[in-house]
Amino acid sequence: MRKLKIIIIRIFIIFLLAGFALGAFYAVSGFADYRDLMSDMPLDEKVTEVQSQDNYTTLDQLPQIYLDAVVSVEDRRFYEHNGLDLIGISRAVVRNIRKRSFIEGGSTLTQQVAKNLYLSQERALIRKVTEAFIALQIERYHDKDTILELYVNTIYFGDNYYSVYDASMGYFNKEPIEMTDYESTLLAGIPNAPSVYAPTQNPELAEQRQKHVIEQMIMNEKLTREQAETILNE
Numbered sequence: 001m002r003k004l005k006i007i008i009i010r011i012f013i014i015f016l017l018a019g020f021a022l023g024a025f026y027a028v029s030g031f032a033d034y035r036d037l038m039s040d041m042p043l044d045e046k047v048t049e050v051q052s053q054d055n056y057t058t059l060d061q062l063p064q065i066y067l068d069a070v071v072s073v074e075d076r077r078f079y080e081h082n083g084l085d086l087i088g089i090s091r092a093v094v095r096n097i098r099k100r101s102f103i104e105g106g107s108t109l110t111q112q113v114a115k116n117l118y119l120s121q122e123r124a125l126i127r128k129v130t131e132a133f134i135a136l137q138i139e140r141y142h143d144k145d146t147i148l149e150l151y152v153n154t155i156y157f158g159d160n161y162y163s164v165y166d167a168s169m170g171y172f173n174k175e176p177i178e179m180t181d182y183e184s185t186l187l188a189g190i191p192n193a194p195s196v197y198a199p200t201q202n203p204e205l206a207e208q209r210q211k212h213v214i215e216q217m218i219m220n221e222k223l224t225r226e227q228a229e230t231i232l233n234e
Helices: 002-040 043-051 064-074 086-099 109-118 125-141 144-154 164-172 181-192 203-219 225-232
Strands: none
Touching: 002 125, 043 109, 043 125, 043 144, 064 109, 064 144, 064 181, 064 203, 109 125, 109 144, 125 144, 144 164, 164 181, 181 203, 181 225, 203 225
């Protein structure tokens, strides 16, 4: 019995050391990729490039309900974390282990900005580590309003719309500030899966997603139940 315990302890130590070694490998590789990306195009240049694009939309050109909807459904702890949401990451790890696949990364809005600025849509652990380093860099040099602004101006909304301005004009034929509460909450849900939730492709699924957005807003105390019902009845 004692020998069996010793064997079990040794196996546990081996797996623990292997986990540390694997983690170190991903950290070193991810940092190397991050350093190369920053060398090729420093963050301030990348941000300036985005901000100089035609139809770049500032926060004061967007309905507040749209901004509340985005934060509620995409990253409700956005104003509390430093670019990485450890609670979200932990939850994603548990789900990935259960599914035995890397299907969720627990990305914050800042991480999504990092991905949109520098990386591909590939789901890989090294890429997620690189993304995390970039996100920390973004949070170090930019305030939350700038980060949220960069998000809505770089995220994909389906139908070849890569900014909130293009999406609002394309789907509703109006500038973002003119969006109704209904349109704002509908648009906020699309980036999660643009090919699925684009209202031109799957209007019923888009509305289902919108209801989820609104439920998150209620949970985060951005809407009352009565206000939500009024929006959905528009």
